[in-house]
Amino acid sequence: MTSTPPEPTDSTLVERAVAGSPTAERMLYRRYAPVVRAYCRCATSGDDSRADDLVQETFVRAFRALSGLRDGARLRPWLYSIATNVCRDAGAQTAKARRLEQALALEWAPSPEDEPSAREQRIRKVAELLDEIEDPKLRSIVRLRYREPEHTTREIAQKLNLPHGTVTVTLMRFRARIKADLVRILLEEAS
Amino acid sequence: MSTPTSSLLHRLLAGEALSADERMVLAAKIESFDDETAAALDAVDVESLALALGGAQAEKADEAPGRPHPSTSPLTGGAGRPVSKRESHLTVGSPRAWGRAAAMGLAVAAFVALLTFIPRSEPSPDGAEGIKGPPAPVHVRLVARVGTRQNGVPVAGALLSSGAMVSSDTAVLFRYRLTAAAWGYLVAEGDGAPTLLYSTGRRRAGEHEVATDGQAMALFPVELGSSVNIVMLACSEPIDDDFDWALLASIDAPALARRNVSCARDGLLLRTEPPR
Numbered sequence: 001m002t003s004t005p006p007e008p009t010d011s012t013l014v015e016r017a018v019a020g021s022p023t024a025e026r027m028l029y030r031r032y033a034p035v036v037r038a039y040c041r042c043a044t045s046g047d048d049s050r051a052d053d054l055v056q057e058t059f060v061r062a063f064r065a066l067s068g069l070r071d072g073a074r075l076r077p078w079l080y081s082i083a084t085n086v087c088r089d090a091g092a093q094t095a096k097a098r099r100l101e102q103a104l105a106l107e108w109a110p111s112p113e114d115e116p117s118a119r120e121q122r123i124r125k126v127a128e129l130l131d132e133i134e135d136p137k138l139r140s141i142v143r144l145r146y147r148e149p150e151h152t153t154r155e156i157a158q159k160l161n162l163p164h165g166t167v168t169v170t171l172m173r174f175r176a177r178i179k180a181d182l183v184r185i186l187l188e189e190a191s
Numbered sequence: 192m193s194t195p196t197s198s199l200l201h202r203l204l205a206g207e208a209l210s211a212d213e214r215m216v217l218a219a220k221i222e223s224f225d226d227e228t229a230a231a232l233d234a235v236d237v238e239s240l241a242l243a244l245g246g247a248q249a250e251k252a253d254e255a256p257g258r259p260h261p262s263t264s265p266l267t268g269g270a271g272r273p274v275s276k277r278e279s280h281l282t283v284g285s286p287r288a289w290g291r292a293a294a295m296g297l298a299v300a301a302f303v304a305l306l307t308f309i310p311r312s313e314p315s316p317d318g319a320e321g322i323k324g325p326p327a328p329v330h331v332r333l334v335a336r337v338g339t340r341q342n343g344v345p346v347a348g349a350l351l352s353s354g355a356m357v358s359s360d361t362a363v364l365f366r367y368r369l370t371a372a373a374w375g376y377l378v379a380e381g382d383g384a385p386t387l388l389y390s391t392g393r394r395r396a397g398e399h400e401v402a403t404d405g406q407a408m409a410l411f412p413v414e415l416g417s418s419v420n421i422v423m424l425a426c427s428e429p430i431d432d433d434f435d436w437a438l439l440a441s442i443d444a445p446a447l448a449r450r451n452v453s454c455a456r457d458g459l460l461l462r463t464e465p466p467r
């Protein structure tokens with residue numbers, strides 16, 4: 001039986017790319033271009049040529065600034081924050097892309113190693129989500145979980161005097177609601 | 192554990208066309224938002240969702256007014272709906288057939304077989320040789336579909352969005368749309384260096400099939416690796432024969448720029464399941 005070597009991590013590729021390896025740049029591009037392009041297509045309402053320009057601009061900016069990335073493992077949220085900024089600067093913004101940004105923002109726990117742009121982006125997206133929440137209990141749970149300093153679900157349960165299960169289920173349903181909006185769009189587009 | 196809802200979600204995100212009934216079931220489950228549905232939704236990977244949304248939207252855009260109208264029997268139809276294709280134009284070989292080609296001394300079955308069958312500068316069968324005038328800015332759109340046979344009848348099956356997972360025996364057919372006349376180059380990058388799969392002479396604006404001698408070309412991505420990036424280039428000028436295609440994946444394509452060749456590009460990533 002043959003086994004394939006493991007794919008290099010983002011950190012490894014970032015390190016190599018910063019050292020000038022075009023292969024590493026190519027691998028990073030290949031790894032992330034599809035999802036960045038998908039996001040840009042959402043942001044441009046399916047204008048493919050415009051989306052491709054935005055993808056290109058995203059990677060040009062990213063590769064230029066790559067040496068300043070403090071932690072290669074945090075490449076993913078950083079890259080998405082660049083894509084979001086590139087699309088916003090180009091006036092490419094749709095409700096769907098905004099929902100997608102919000103869903104993406106909840107995917108990664110904040111890290112002290114995050115670049116300021118990625119961190120600010122996440123804070124902005126969480127704030128948008130908090131603005132949508134009317135239920136005070138849900139609002140408190142989401143704020144504690146996703147706003148800095150981030151709390152664990154156990155800490156939230158303790159702080160709000162709630163059963164731990166209530167906190168985890170509430171957060172699960174909250175994230176699921178956001179994804180449900182996106183799946184609804186997908187279903188509408190598929191019909 | 193896979194539930195009916197998670198199974199439907201998985202298929203939807205994989206770019207598979209759900210039937211109208213299945214879409215209704217899924218929509219109803221999402222509206223009900225019961226615990227099972229919420230858990231299934233929470234388990235959805237956001238990047239998969241992004242890929243599906245980007246792909247689905249691209250498909251919508253293909254059908255929007257103002258896009259180049261398909262010039263031949265189209266692969267475009269309702270989302271995921273198999274559309275009959277001219278039978279004589281479908282060459283969906285089996286992986287074994289490509290294997291035979293490999294056994295004949297070709298290093299890597301899928302794309303080497305394509306290169307063997309397709310001349311690098313294919314004469315324009317649609318009469319594009321006579322196109323004159325300065326080059327117009329061009330945009331290209333690459334469309335990939337699963338090539339299948341249903342009851343013995345060849346059809347272009349489900350649309351493949353970028354990031355789609357295809358099985359080891361899946362053949363993929365390609366079409367591309369040009370907004371202006373251009374030279375076309377289809378390049379794949381799998382586990383090895385980027386390789387030119389196919390090139391054409393100057394083609395008119397419109398929709399074209401990746402085909403030679405009236406035969407649609409089928410690619411088996413598994414032969415190229417577990418993750419294959421396919422890029423269609425539409426160039427204002429022909430690219431020299433000695434061009435190093437391995438440079439293409441570079442984002443700003445400096446090698447092309449230095450040659451004063453302006454190329455639009457569109458691409459997609461196909462992931463393959465390992466052969467059983």
